[in-house]
Amino acid sequence: xxxxxxxxxxxxxxxxxxxxxxxxxxxxxxxxxxxxxxxxxxxxxxxxxxxxxxxxxxxxxxxxxxxxxxxxxxxxxxxxxxxxxxxxxxxxxxxxxxxxxxxxxxxxxxxxxxxxxxxxxxxxxxxxxxxxxxxxxxxxxxxxxxxxxxxxxxxxxxxxxxxxxxxxxxxxxxxxxxxxxxxxxxxxxxxxxxxxxxxxxxxxxxxxxxxxxxxxxxxxxxxxxxxxxxxxxxxxxxxxxxxxxxxxxxxxxxxxxxxxxxxxxxxxxxxxxxxxxxxxxxxxxxxxxxxxxxxxxxxxxxxxxxxxxxxxxxxx
Amino acid sequence: xxxxxxxxxxxxxxxxxxxxxxxxxxxxxxxxxxxxxxxxxxxxxxxxxxxxxxxxxxxxxxxxxxxxxxxxxxxxxxxxxxxxxxxxxxxxxxxxxxxxxxxxxxxxxxxxxxxxxxxxxxxxxxxxxxxxxxx
Numbered sequence: 001x002x003x004x005x006x007x008x009x010x011x012x013x014x015x016x017x018x019x020x021x022x023x024x025x026x027x028x029x030x031x032x033x034x035x036x037x038x039x040x041x042x043x044x045x046x047x048x049x050x051x052x053x054x055x056x057x058x059x060x061x062x063x064x065x066x067x068x069x070x071x072x073x074x075x076x077x078x079x080x081x082x083x084x085x086x087x088x089x090x091x092x093x094x095x096x097x098x099x100x101x102x103x104x105x106x107x108x109x110x111x112x113x114x115x116x117x118x119x120x121x122x123x124x125x126x127x128x129x130x131x132x133x134x135x136x137x138x139x140x141x142x143x144x145x146x147x148x149x150x151x152x153x154x155x156x157x158x159x160x161x162x163x164x165x166x167x168x169x170x171x172x173x174x175x176x177x178x179x180x181x182x183x184x185x186x187x188x189x190x191x192x193x194x195x196x197x198x199x200x201x202x203x204x205x206x207x208x209x210x211x212x213x214x215x216x217x218x219x220x221x222x223x224x225x226x227x228x229x230x231x232x233x234x235x236x237x238x239x240x241x242x243x244x245x246x247x248x249x250x251x252x253x254x255x256x257x258x259x260x261x262x263x264x265x266x267x268x269x270x271x272x273x274x275x276x277x278x279x280x281x282x283x284x285x286x287x288x289x290x291x292x293x294x295x296x297x298x299x300x301x302x303x304x305x306x307x308x309x310x311x312x313x314x315x316x
Numbered sequence: 317x318x319x320x321x322x323x324x325x326x327x328x329x330x331x332x333x334x335x336x337x338x339x340x341x342x343x344x345x346x347x348x349x350x351x352x353x354x355x356x357x358x359x360x361x362x363x364x365x366x367x368x369x370x371x372x373x374x375x376x377x378x379x380x381x382x383x384x385x386x387x388x389x390x391x392x393x394x395x396x397x398x399x400x401x402x403x404x405x406x407x408x409x410x411x412x413x414x415x416x417x418x419x420x421x422x423x424x425x426x427x428x429x430x431x432x433x434x435x436x437x438x439x440x441x442x443x444x445x446x447x448x449x450x451x
Binding site: 016019021024027028052064086087093094095096102105106111113114116118126214 | 321322331342347348349350351352353354355356357360361363364367368370371372373400401412435
């Protein structure tokens with residue numbers, strides 16, 4: 001059994017087995033995961049992190065495969081994290097995103113990992129950003145995260161990726177409805193895939209119309225590109241646009257999103273540690289069980305109960 | 317500190333089978349039993365299967381084969397697993413595999429062969445018990 005230190009060393013050297021084991025450790029959580037991330041963190045921040053999201057059926061996986069091929073053609077190494085939902089009933093997951101990317105499995109410059117959300121909300125898994133860090137530290141030039149089929153509220157990807165590509169396709173339902181608030185706001189690049197279908201132009205126009213309603217001053221105007229993922233048409237232009245966005249981000253004096261990402265991570269880390277130690281301790285007290293009965297009997301509400309427990313600990 | 321370990325299974329179809337109904341039934345059953353199942357589709361080469369097992373850090377591999385090519389493909393897969401240092405990954409097989417070949421297959425290191433008529437419950441129990449023994 002390799003130690004955490006050995007696995008971290010293996011990650012930094014680009015050893016695939018270490019990378020795989022490291023991702024598993026972060027998926028399982030706990031102090032081992034924290035130690036591992038602490039060891040590799042100084043070596044992250046070099047890869048370009050790309051998020052591919054959009055409704056199910058738009059062709060994300062097929063497009064991802066073509067994007068990876070294009071990057072490989074340009075001499076870049078790629079890590080892919082493909083996320084699928086965990087069943088809320090069984091706790092299990094069918095991870096089938098790899099099916100469309102399997103030919104890339106034996107490419108030494110590509111590492112693909114399937115992840116289940118494990119009931120984390122927002123379209124990705126809790127450990128997705130850890131997997132991204134590991135792939136970054138293992139010297140991949142680009143790390144690509146494919147989210148679950150996203151509707152309107154699966155926008156956690158904005159806290160993980162630097163460039164977000166929202167993929168849509170004609171005929172997936174009422175065009176405007178399908179690209180509501182959340183996804184519209186986080187997109188850096190819009191893609192209308194299956195552009196050979198009828199109404200591809202209308203879909204692009206619908207997106208444009210909604211974009212025009214947004215009069216915020218932005219340094220970057222999200223372009224709308226057309227692709228046919230099955231044939232690879234339009235993918236070259238897409239990757240060039242992604243690289244343009246990367247350059248744009250590096251030119252910014254203050255990268256707002258980088259601050260957002262760092263804040264999210266720090267707050268989440270604090271919450272996790274607080275929850276683990278404090279909650280664990282409080283649950284052991286007799287008063288905790290008493291309060292549970294009172295909550296059920298409507299004699300006290302959960303927030304007041306929490307206040308009481310925390311006050312007793314000296315936390316305001 | 318909370319730990320949420322899940323059993324990760326790779327269901328793979330080596331060779332040129334033209335359909336994967338059986339493999340998908342097993343994959344779905346294992347998912348319904350709470351496992352994370354990586355399914356990679358039809359026409360997998362031994363190299364693709366072993367690479368996938370490596371990258372996905374699976375606990376166990378289920379090989380599904382109907383074409384009769386198991387005598388050629390299984391030794392190659394077991395050899396590659398050894399070469400990649402994945403000897404702690406368990407392997408079981410299923411599909412259309414004649415009784416008389418089972419002994420030979422087990423000698424390669426494949427622990428169990430589930431023929432037609434095996435219930436999904438049996439397979440689930442097998443995976444759960446054997447992965448538990450590992451840890």
